[in-house]
Amino acid sequence: MIDPATPNMLEERIRRLEMENKSLAETCKRLSSTQNALEEIIATSTQKQLSVEMQSMELEQIFSSCADPIWVIRQDGIVVRVNAAMLRFLDRSNDEVVGRSCHEILDFCTRHNTSSCPLASAHLPQSFHEWDIERPVSDGESEFYMVSTSSLITLDGSPGIVGQFRDITMRKHAEAALAQANVALSHMARVDELTQIPNRRAFDEALTMEWGRLTREDGPLSLILCDIDCFKNYNDHYGHQAGDDCLRRVAQALAGCAQRTADLAARYGGEEFVLLLPQTPIEGALMVAENVRRAVEQLALQHVTSIAQPIVTLSLGVATVIPAQHVDADILIEIADQALYQAKEGGRNKVMPGYFSREDVHLSF
Numbered sequence: 001m002i003d004p005a006t007p008n009m010l011e012e013r014i015r016r017l018e019m020e021n022k023s024l025a026e027t028c029k030r031l032s033s034t035q036n037a038l039e040e041i042i043a044t045s046t047q048k049q050l051s052v053e054m055q056s057m058e059l060e061q062i063f064s065s066c067a068d069p070i071w072v073i074r075q076d077g078i079v080v081r082v083n084a085a086m087l088r089f090l091d092r093s094n095d096e097v098v099g100r101s102c103h104e105i106l107d108f109c110t111r112h113n114t115s116s117c118p119l120a121s122a123h124l125p126q127s128f129h130e131w132d133i134e135r136p137v138s139d140g141e142s143e144f145y146m147v148s149t150s151s152l153i154t155l156d157g158s159p160g161i162v163g164q165f166r167d168i169t170m171r172k173h174a175e176a177a178l179a180q181a182n183v184a185l186s187h188m189a190r191v192d193e194l195t196q197i198p199n200r201r202a203f204d205e206a207l208t209m210e211w212g213r214l215t216r217e218d219g220p221l222s223l224i225l226c227d228i229d230c231f232k233n234y235n236d237h238y239g240h241q242a243g244d245d246c247l248r249r250v251a252q253a254l255a256g257c258a259q260r261t262a263d264l265a266a267r268y269g270g271e272e273f274v275l276l277l278p279q280t281p282i283e284g285a286l287m288v289a290e291n292v293r294r295a296v297e298q299l300a301l302q303h304v305t306s307i308a309q310p311i312v313t314l315s316l317g318v319a320t321v322i323p324a325q326h327v328d329a330d331i332l333i334e335i336a337d338q339a340l341y342q343a344k345e346g347g348r349n350k351v352m353p354g355y356f357s358r359e360d361v362h363l364s365f
């Protein structure tokens with residue numbers, strides 16, 4: 001006889017099995033979804049790892065193949081990595097560089113640039129820095145490099161710097177040549193091409209400077225204005241080439257009388273010359289003017305068409321002023337010019353002092 005409860009038990013068991021089966025199916029579905037997610041994560045991680053490795057390889061290639069010398073230094077100054085260009089720059093092997101102090105390896109930098117080279121200090125820079133170094137080479141020549149450094153974290157996690165050395169030797173040579181050219185141009189701009197003594201521009205600058213200085217110091221400033229007597233006749237009779245030679249000879253005689261550092265002999269224009277004498281009273285200026293007159297007379301340059309002497313001579317006007325703020329420097333030139341006119345009117349080949357009212361300007365007599 002069959003137990004009436006048996007069918008019910010079977011149905012219950014079947015129901016439970018169906019529920020367990022359904023639960024297992026859901027679990028499998030979740031596991032499958034999790035597996036897919038894990039596979040995506042693994043694929044993404046693998047892709048990122050490959051990307052990082054490729055970037056690392058690219059950086060390694062860039063670091064190794066860079067034409068500029070590069071090295072990585074720990075904060076304590078120990079070199080941890082260098083590229084091939086750096087080894088060539090140092091003329092050493094990798095084993096001779098890595099693990100050693102950068103100060104020891106780059107001793108010429110710390111030896112010759114202690115005031116400006118960050119490598120000479122006990123602490124390496126922790127931000128971007130840029131400076132120039134000079135590297136002595138054979139025969140007294142030098143190479144120049146611009147060093148660029150910036151902070152980084154080294155592979156072992158410690159702070160350090162990466163330094164790049166860029167050859168700027170050609171630029172330095174070009175800068176030096178440009179500086180020399182500028183000096184030459186400045187010299188040419190202030191030197192008379194024919195006589196090779198300072199020109200009108202140099203005189204104007206010196207007059208302005210000395211006027212300001214002696215205004216502060218309350219000292220005398222003297223000016224001698226000179227003119228070659230009957231120079232037009234000289235040119236007409238002997239020719240312009242001889243006239244140019246005459247100007248050169250007179251200029252050198254005048255320059256020879258400017259014995260102090262501050263004295264300035266210059267070509268004022270045409271056959272006119274000036275001699276600026278700072279801190280010189282009228283008596284001293286008249287003595288210098290007479291020396292100039294004699295020096296030119298002693299050249300004994302023949303001048304048969306002169307109405308003064310049968311040789312080249314000078315007429316000279318002398319003026320002395322104590323500069324003041326309310327007085328223009330041109331007054332000195334005007335007074336010397338008036339004195340020169342008097343020297344010419346008085347027969348030439350002579351020195352004449354300029355006289356003017358004390359009400360117009362503060363004089364030194």
